[in-house]
Amino acid sequence: MAEELVNTDRLVTVFGGSGFVGRHVVRALALRGWRIRVASRRPDLAFHLQPLGDVGQIHAVQANVRYPESVAHALRDAQAAINLVGILHASGAQRFDAIHHLGAQSVAKAAKQAGAEVFVQMSAIGADPSGSSVYAKTKAFGEVAVRQILPDAIIMRPSVVFGPEDQFFNRFAGMARLSPIMPVFAGNTRFQPVYVGDVADAALAALDHPEAPGRIYELGGPEILTFRELMELTLREIHRRRALVSLPYAVAACEAALLELLPKPPLTRDQVKLLRRDTVVTPGAAGLGELGIVPTALELVLPTYLARFRRGGGWRTADSTAAAGPSRG
Secondary structure (H helix, E strand, O other): OOOOOOOOOEEEEEEEHHHHHHHHHHHHHHHOOOEEEEHHHHHHHHHHHHHHOOOOOOEEOOOOOOOOHHHHHHOOOEEEEEOOOOOOOOOOEEOOOHHHHHHHHHHHHHHHHHHOEEEEEEEEOOOOOOOOOOOHHHHHHHHHHHHHOOOOOOOEOOEEEEOOOOOOOHHHHHHHOOOOOOEEOOOOOEEOOHHHHHHHHHHHHHHOOOOOOOOEEEEOOOEEEEEEHHHHHHHHHHHOOOOEEEOHHHHHHHHHHHOOOOOOOOOHHHHHHHHOOOOOOOOOOOHHHHHOOOOOOOHHHHHHHHHHHHHHHOOOOOOOOOHHHHHHO
């Protein structure tokens, strides 16, 4: 993607723009000169986005996908809409169906009423109406609901998204810093991690790509790795030796049930179900290449943010020796 600012008066509303993927999408849009309205439940937490653009280019408004009136207000006069809203675990009124399904439906209805020319819905690889995971089911229901209202809606299905604020590598690196044992309960499940910057560029490219309307894009990186291989890679990056101990799914589910008692559980039973299924791009599916994006390799990005999990926070003396690789369990 070109880094030059392109002058434009076009306005795009980004739902969930203050989140992990959202901040990268907002940055990409700002570089291309879009005026950006960031729709967030807590717009006061979106102030960090303003330095990403020129004065007045990025504006945060209050909107909750569970409340249609706020959604309609956020979409007023917008030429495009991007819905990034999603949750990894349910809490209070933030339930999977309310956010992924009915919330997406509400945004699509409002976008149609506002006359938005293009709509991008962020889903996930593995979205399946008959899946065992509620997350996967409701993501699929959301896709269907959006397409019923806007047949030309563009669906983005990323694999595991990695980057500085991700909830995958950071989570397991944090666990490895504290525990001598790393449980592996989905050792052979395959993933195709995709860099958050590439996902953002894909959303931006889709807004103007002539072949994008009505298409589904599956977004994956250049490597397919098993869960165990990803854990081994994480340990290498943080220079720690840890035993990788294989656990049955039943044990993992019981452990997740206990963790769900925490306000922000690091693992849930629904996520355990998700980890039982491969998250890789379907052969022949449209992806980053069709949008002119070369996927970024893991090894180019992981060291930039996992170094803080090393002993000393990444600072090492000249004669220090890094611990190498995991032990097997």
